[in-house]
Amino acid sequence: MRALLSALILGAAGVLAPPAIAADEDVLRAGKRVYMTKTCLACHGRNGAKPIMSYPALAGQNAKYLVQQLELIKSGERTGSVDPATGHPFVQGMADIMHLLTEEDMENVSAWLTEQKPAAPEVLDPAPTEAELKAGAKIYKRLGCRTCHGKTGDKTQKDLYPFIAGLDRDYLVRQMTDMREKIRTGGKVKLMFGVIKRADDEDIAAIATWLSQLDRNE
Ligand code: HEC
Ligand code: HEC
Structure with a gap:
């Protein structure tokens, strides 16, 4: 019994040893599904790398930061300036759909987004010197x-x-x-x-x- 226990403990320690564990396939699949089905794609673009207008890119962002911002936007703690085009804060359209996400959805979508390749820089016109x-x-x-x-x-x-x-x-x-x-x-x-x-x-x-x-x- 003792041998079994220590084997289990060792096993667990082995799994936890590397600080950044690669997210497993199931988590990534679930995260992608959240992204594709819960309207994120419409505003943040393909793989989180092609946002519309002045919205943020999410591809390759720190996963912990992503989870935290999702929580803050969902709870209404993160607000920001008003979009003159709508008369509401820029973040409002997103805050409105956040009830669709559970805590697990937020973790999964963040794990998937952090693995996505950041886009090449936007082309500015005129190009900066x-x-x-x-x-x-x-x-x-x-x-x-x-x-x-x-x-x-x-x-x-x-x-x-x-x-x-x-x-x-x-x-x-x-x-x-x-x-x-x-x-x-x-x-x-x-x-x-x-x-x-x-x-x-x-x-x-x-x-x-x-x-x-x-x-x-x-
Ligand atoms: C209606 C458009 C819209 C939808 C839909 C939307 N977002 Fe957003 N999102 C925004 C905008 C706009 C901001 C930035 C707000 C600001 O500028 O204050 C933002 C901010 C974020 C941030 C914070 C980024 C940062 O760098 O701080 C994350 C993370 C995020 N969105 C993830 C998601 C996810 C995941 C979904 C789907 C569940 C989603 N968003 C759906 C418009 C949207
Ligand atoms: C003491 C640490 C610290 C310093 C110094 C700092 N930042 Fe930040 N910055 C942060 C943190 C933490 C956040 C995220 C805030 C949150 O949790 O919402 C942030 C957020 C940002 C964001 C928003 C990113 C996004 O995706 O929405 C920008 C842009 C930024 N910082 C630029 C700067 C610039 C430019 C400077 C220098 C003038 C600077 N920061 C100095 C800690 C710092």
């Missing part, structure tokens, strides 16, 4: 964004923090502005407040242009 891109990178460095989001927005200090490289430029501008104005709420967003208040509109635009042009697949 080298000097404009460098200016954005410089401000990002000066303001200390690297501490939490990595040198080029694609590494994070904690799994709960988001990757920000390669997101849509207008989405980035809106989030940074909403956080500076303290309109985006919930989760760990307070960690952003002290830093982003030192950025003016031009700084935010420059950072967003630079981040939007970084390719996470490189």
Whole structure:
């Protein structure tokens, strides 16, 4: 009995040993099904990599961050600025469908999304100049964004923090502005407040242009 128990314990420890366990096939399949059947596709696009308008890309995002944001949007804790086209917060259309998801659905869809390949950067017209891109990178460095989001927005200090490289430029501008104005709420967003208040509109635009042009697949 004792031998069996220790074998079981060892077995369990063996399974848990690597910190990032690859999500199993069933979880991925269930996650994809949530994405395809619960309207996510309509707004966030194919595999979470081709969002419409100024909506966020989700492909390759940190799974823990995704779960947390889904919970915050479902509970109404995360709000943000109003879309002038609808008169409601940008996030409203999504908040309205979140009752379709269980906690397990949120975990599964996040596990699937984090495995998807991030899209190539959006093509901006006019294309930003080298000097404009460098200016954005410089401000990002000066303001200390690297501490939490990595040198080029694609590494994070904690799994709960988001990757920000390669997101849509207008989405980035809106989030940074909403956080500076303290309109985006919930989760760990307070960690952003002290830093982003030192950025003016031009700084935010420059950072967003630079981040939007970084390719996470490189
Ligand atoms: C009607 C359009 C719409 C639908 C449907 C929708 N979303 Fe969203 N989603 C948005 C918008 C818009 C935002 C960003 C809100 C903002 O800018 O404040 C968002 C934000 C998110 C975020 C936070 C991303 C980040 O980087 O912080 C996640 C995660 C997310 N959506 C996942 C999903 C999933 C999963 C589904 C399906 C269950 C879904 N969304 C359905 C429009 C939608
Ligand atoms: C102390 C850590 C920390 C620092 C420093 C920091 N951030 Fe963040 N950032 C976060 C966290 C945590 C979130 C997620 C907030 C939440 O839970 O909703 C975030 C969210 C964001 C988002 C929204 C991403 C999305 O998908 O919606 C952007 C954009 C962003 N940060 C840019 C920046 C920039 C630019 C700087 C420098 C001016 C910066 N951050 C500095 C911790 C930090």
